[in-house]
Amino acid sequence: MERTPIPVLTVQTAPYEDQRPTGGGGLRRPTALFESQRNYLPNFVQSLLSSISMQPTHICIFLYKRIGSVLGLHNICPIHVYLMSLCVYLLICKSLIGRLVIGQNGILSTPAVSCIIRKIKAAGGIILTASHSPGGPGGEFGVKFEVANGGPAPDIVSDKIYQISKTLEEYAICPDLKVDLSRLGRQEFDLENKFKPFRVEIVDSVDIYLNLLRSIFDFNAIRNLLTGPKQIKIRIDAMNGVMGPYVRRILCDELGAPANSAINCIPLEDFGGQPPDPNLTYATALLEAMRGGEYGFGAAFDADGDRYMILGQNGFFVNASDSLAIIAANLSCIPYFCQMGVRGFGRSMPTSTALDKVAKVMKIPVYETPAGWRYFSNLMDSGRCSLCGEESFGTGSDHLREKDGLWAVLVWLSILAVRKQSVEEIVRDHWTKFGRHYYCRFDYEALEPRTAYFIMRDLEALITDKSFSHQQFAVGNNIYSVERTDSFEYIDPVDGTVTKRQGLRIIFSDASRLIFRMSASSHVRATLRIYAESYEKDPSQHNKEPQAVLSPLIAIALKISQIHERTGRKGPTVIT
Numbered sequence: 001m002e003r004t005p006i007p008v009l010t011v012q013t014a015p016y017e018d019q020r021p022t023g024g025g026g027l028r029r030p031t032a033l034f035e036s037q038r039n040y041l042p043n044f045v046q047s048l049l050s051s052i053s054m055q056p057t058h059i060c061i062f063l064y065k066r067i068g069s070v071l072g073l074h075n076i077c078p079i080h081v082y083l084m085s086l087c088v089y090l091l092i093c094k095s096l097i098g099r100l101v102i103g104q105n106g107i108l109s110t111p112a113v114s115c116i117i118r119k120i121k122a123a124g125g126i127i128l129t130a131s132h133s134p135g136g137p138g139g140e141f142g143v144k145f146e147v148a149n150g151g152p153a154p155d156i157v158s159d160k161i162y163q164i165s166k167t168l169e170e171y172a173i174c175p176d177l178k179v180d181l182s183r184l185g186r187q188e189f190d191l192e193n194k195f196k197p198f199r200v201e202i203v204d205s206v207d208i209y210l211n212l213l214r215s216i217f218d219f220n221a222i223r224n225l226l227t228g229p230k231q232i233k234i235r236i237d238a239m240n241g242v243m244g245p246y247v248r249r250i251l252c253d254e255l256g257a258p259a260n261s262a263i264n265c266i267p268l269e270d271f272g273g274q275p276p277d278p279n280l281t282y283a284t285a286l287l288e289a290m291r292g293g294e295y296g297f298g299a300a301f302d303a304d305g306d307r308y309m310i311l312g313q314n315g316f317f318v319n320a321s322d323s324l325a326i327i328a329a330n331l332s333c334i335p336y337f338c339q340m341g342v343r344g345f346g347r348s349m350p351t352s353t354a355l356d357k358v359a360k361v362m363k364i365p366v367y368e369t370p371a372g373w374r375y376f377s378n379l380m381d382s383g384r385c386s387l388c389g390e391e392s393f394g395t396g397s398d399h400l401r402e403k404d405g406l407w408a409v410l411v412w413l414s415i416l417a418v419r420k421q422s423v424e425e426i427v428r429d430h431w432t433k434f435g436r437h438y439y440c441r442f443d444y445e446a447l448e449p450r451t452a453y454f455i456m457r458d459l460e461a462l463i464t465d466k467s468f469s470h471q472q473f474a475v476g477n478n479i480y481s482v483e484r485t486d487s488f489e490y491i492d493p494v495d496g497t498v499t500k501r502q503g504l505r506i507i508f509s510d511a512s513r514l515i516f517r518m519s520a521s522s523h524v525r526a527t528l529r530i531y532a533e534s535y536e537k538d539p540s541q542h543n544k545e546p547q548a549v550l551s552p553l554i555a556i557a558l559k560i561s562q563i564h565e566r567t568g569r570k571g572p573t574v575i576t
Contacts, residue, residue, distance in 0.1 A: 005192045008174045013039040019047065019165040021145075023372040025153025028131065028142030039171070041143070045126070046171035047164040048145050051157060052123060100198075103205040106181050107267060109242045109305030112209040114150035114402040119208055123148050132277040132302040136270025151377030151401030155499075206249045216336040216399055217410050218417075219255060225417040227256040232296035232416065234261050236409075237286040239276040240268040241303030246406055263289075276302050278309035278393055278405075279576045280317060291315035297416065297423060301405045307393040308405035310412055312423025319546075319576075321352035321439050324389035326430050327411050328358045331387065333418040334411060336399065346376045346388030349488050349503055350515050350531045354437040355389070361434070370490050370502035371517070377401040382494045391441060391531070428542070435537040438549040442530045442572035443519075444563060451567060452518060452526035459516055459561050460487055460504055473559075475552035481509040511535050514557050530557050530572075547575070 016037070021027050027044050034041050101116065102108075108116070113125045125146040133140040145153045145161070153161075179187055179200050188197035213219075225232060234257055238244040244265030251257045263285065264272065275282050278300035290298040290311045298311035310318040318326070328345055331337040346367040347355045359366045367385060369375035373394065379385035380398040389395035394403035412423070419426060444452075462468060463485040473480045488502040503517035512534045519527035532553040536542065547554075558564060564571075 003190050005190045006174055006176050008172055008192050010170055010172050011039070011042070012170050013043055013168060015166050015168045016040060016043055017166060019044050020162040021153070021158040023152070023155075023158075024374050025145035025147075025158045025161060026142055028133065028140055031135075031137055031139055031141040034141050035137075042171045042173065043165060043168055044143060044161075047161050047168055048126070048143070050164050050168075051160040100200045102179070102181060102200065102202055104182065104184060104202055105205070107205045107242055107245060109205075109209070109246060109406075110144075110402050111305055111396075111400055111404040111407065112205065112246075113146055114400040114404075115209045115212050116203070117146055117148065117150040118400070119212075121148075125150075127304075129304050130271075130276075131304055132275065132307060134271065134275045135303065136268075136273075139270060146402075149377060149381055149401045152372070152374040154374050154378070155497075205245055209246070210250055210254065212399065213250065213407065213410060216334065216407070217414055218335055221417040222410065222413045223255050225413060226251075230420075233258075233294060234413075235286060235289050235295040235298040236262045237278075237283055237298075237300040238262065238265045239274070239278065239283065239300055239302065240264045240266060240272040241276040241301065241305065242267055243301040243303075243305040243406070246305060247301075250406065251409075271303060278302050278307055279574070280309075281574050281576065283309055286311065287315055297413070299405075299409045299412075302393070305405050306396075306403040308395070308408050309393055310409070310423065312427070314424075316424040316427070318423065318427055319352075319439055320389065320391050320393045320395070321347075321354050321437060322427060322430070323408070323412075324351065324387075324395050325354035325358050325434070325437075326415070326426065327389075327395065327408070328355055328362070328364075328387055329430060329434070330411075330415045330419070330426075333414045336397075337386070340386070340398075342386045343383060344379070344385040346379055346385045348372070348375075348390040348392075349490075349505070350441070350517060350529070351389065351391040352437040352439040352533050353511070353513075353535070354434070354439075357434040357437075367493070368490075370488065370499050373401075373403055375490065375492070375499075378492055378494045384493065391439070431542045432539050435535055436542045438534045438536060438544070438546045440532050440546050440550050440554075441576045442532075442554070443574040443576070444528045444530075444567065444569060445573040446525040447528055447567055449526040452528045455528065455561060455563060455566055456504070456516065456518055462560060463504060463506055473556045475555050478552040480512060480552070480556065483507050483509045512553060514553055516557070516561065528563065530554070530561070530563075532557065 019027060110127060113127055117125050127144040129142050129144055130140045131142060147153050147157060177189060181202060184202050184204060187200045191198050236247050236251060238247050244267055247262045248265055252259050252262055280287060283300040286298050286300050289295060291314060293314050296313050300309045310323055324347065331342055342364055344365045344367060345355055345359050346369060348371045349368050350371060356366050367379055371390060376385060376388040380401060385398065387397050395408045396403040415426060464487065468485060469482060471482045485506050487504055490499045490502060503515050506514040515531040517529050519529060532550040534549055534553060
């Protein structure tokens with residue numbers, strides 16, 4: 001007996017004016033906004049899907065990741081079914097989508113999404129995520145779009161999504177489509193369209209990504225480090241995000257770390273009530289465990305699995321900029337790079353120039369880009385860049401087109417296995433050879449957007465005025481002479497695209513830097529970030545606290561920006 005086709009409904013809607021994606025084709029808003037604004041989520045996802053340009057023979061994959069709150073859409077259906085329904089809409093109206101791939105139980109890390117898209121040559125992927133922000137009903141929720149190269153959507157795609165969102169009049173939904181996310185394998189459905197069946201494939205969340213990692217690293221060397229006669233004890237914090245299954249499967253089951261090495265491995269929709277941000281402010285459970293001296297290596301991941309933090313014994317902290325530079329200096333420890341070679345390095349402009357020192361010795365070019373992984377993707381696609389990273393705890397290579405936290409942790413474990421030194425010894429050896437870049441980022445979060453805008457506007461007018469050039473600032477016994485200032489502008493060497501106003505820079509004659517930048521990921525409230533960097537070559541001066549060394553620079557930053565006076569704040573929200 002033939003099954004009755006599942007009906008597809010067309011719903012009339014009205015457009016929203018505030019659905020401009022931030023960098024990488026993503027939209028992140030308070031969860032309450034998605035719940036309270038009628039059709040807010042379907043409007044954006046429909047706009048996203050309508051922006052896709054591809055030939056009918058292509059396969060399109062949309063991957064759902066249950067990281068933020070799993071919302072009910074006006075009691076119509078859960079979000080994962082809703083996303084599939086929109087895919088059905090394209091299948092019917094444009095005959096483009098014939099296959100939908102989802103991680104088992106709705107779980108996929110951002111690196112795994114990138115990996116699967118590239119593996120099966122998909123047209124793109126949708127990720128539901130709060131990223132490293134607080135999740136759940138009182139937190140944030142987001143939708144992120146990955147394009148066919150497995151990387152974040154470029155600006156031209158984000159602009160197209162936004163233009164569509166402003167004129168959208170309807171979307172299609174299939175509320176009766178029921179998929180068992182726990183059952184691996186293919187599920188087929190008859191729908192009200194001429195193409196039958198519609199296929200949904202549930203895949204193991206870890207397998208494809210794990211196979212890629214096996215081809216990059218010497219797993220035997222890492223396994224011996226964790227289980228051999230001179231084994232080190234590790235502590236890994238998944239921060240109740242998506243990384244729990246990956247940590248347990250790869251680090252514990254595959255590489256032999258004891259099960260109790262991994263903590264906070266159950267994905268929770270509100271991340272246990274804490275921001276899943278791997279830094280010293282929020283990864284306090286890991287930091288306290290490491291300070292006890294029992295563990296030789298520690299790491300934490302954000303909710304997506306694309307950001308990470310490294311700690312050594314006794315809580316020795318490795319900042320993200322140093323981590324990137326140290327990885328670059330030790331790529332010979334990784335079989336992948338021994339085989340593929342190293343073509344170039346990339347770093348975001350706010351990231352410290354520690355990478356540049358390594359690149360100069362290695363005679364490797366460095367590309368300085370705006371913040372946002374989409375700029376690195378273009379460089380890697382053109383064969384210019386092999387390793388790249390950002391100061392916001394994101395590092396990756398050309399094995400994917402996304403930053404990859406677990407990859408970075410395995411790089412560090414590989415370096416430990418080859419060099420047979422502790423984390424602290426490796427870092428201090430690096431400082432001795434290349435010098436130390438003292439570095440801090442000060443975040444002023446939840447600012448009133450107009451206030452933040454006018455602070456940046458006035459600051460740009462001040463530092464770009466001719467009278468500011470070569471100005472001197474005396475702070476205590478320190479004198480800083482301005483060498484040059486600018487509003488950072490990036491010209492993509494691949495396609496010539498120009499990206500302007502990506503942060504304000506003050507570079508002093510001793511190579512110290514101050515950078516002011518507005519975060520692109522905020523919505524209702526604004527975040528203004530101040531970055532300070534000072535270089536020290538003398539090894540006898542490498543044991544100071546970064547904030548103490550950088551306090552004169554911060555004093556200059558506060559003086560010229562007047563951020564405390566104009567916001568009523570007494571200090572930053574977060575210091576990293």
